[in-house]
Structure formats: structure tokens, C-alpha cells
Amino acid sequence: MDLEKLLKDLRVLQEGHFVLNSGLHSKYYFEKFRILENPGAAVTLCSMIVDEFKDKNIDWVIGPTTGGIIIAFEVARQMGKLAGFAEVRDGERVIGRGFNIKDKNVLIVDDVMTTGKSLFETIDALKKKGANIVGMAVLIDRSSVKFPYEYFATYRKVVENFEPATCPLCKENIALTKPGGL
């Protein structure tokens, strides 16, 4: 399967001149909702995560809100395991809802990994609840972030971000796009 072609065809991977949530500019943008709105494609990508971790004795699959809920649900469904999520309450990411993860083997999943912030927060939230983190997996990794666990990305493209003042795309006067939004 040509994953890059699939991601371009679905408009997940977009090329142009984008301003990211961080304020930095980039030539590429990954729109995770073009995967999440397409269950067929999401199921296919999730099955690659399942293959990677099928021998790891996973009990729970947990992802950070929002997209991580969907990925966790589908990966857990294919594995025949339980699914939960880490949500933000009063500014802090927590595992609530009575998810009984103490001493359980947890696989952390998410859709697109950009800075890793929500994943690092999820690690902390799981540790507070006494879970045993056995690995991490994302559909798309556009970073060079390293995690202290076994890690898998179905697709990886390290994308350079630019400060607006020194952005080469700005210098070329390429129209700037602000992706996402309402």
C-alpha cells in the first residue's frame, strides 16, 4: 500500500504554506479529520498498529481526546481489548470515567503527532493511575520527538517548521493558509 499516496488522495497530507496552531509556518499540513471522517481508511491504518502490538499482551488501549478516542476504540475493537481516553479537566489531562487501568498493560495511541504534548500528558495521567505502559502508536508522526517506550507510527514524515520572520515560503510570497477551524 502506498501510504503517502493514500494520505494525499484523502487530503490528509496537504502541501502549500500553512500557519500552524503554534504560530509557526510549514510547507506541509496534516489534517487528521480527513482520516477520522473516513472510517474505512482509519480502520486500515489502525490494523497496522494492531499488527505491530498483537503479541504484547495489551489490556487497554488509551488515547488523548479528541482523535485519540476514535483511534483507541478501533485499535481495541480489532484486538478484542478495552478502550479508554485521557481528557482535559480543569486544565489537567486525566484518566477518569472509572477506567480500571491500575497494573494493566496499556497501549497509548493517537492520530497525528505534532509536538507530542498530549501524548506526554497521557503518559503522566496513566502513571498517576498505576497503569503499565507497554507501547505507543500513532497514525502519522510529523515530528522528531522521542518517547521512552516502544513506539510505532504507520506513516512518518519529519516536517520542518519556520518562524514567520525567517520563513522561506513567506519570502516567496506564497499565499498563507490557516487550516482547520469552523
Ligand SMILES: [Zn+2]
Ligand atoms: Zn511563511
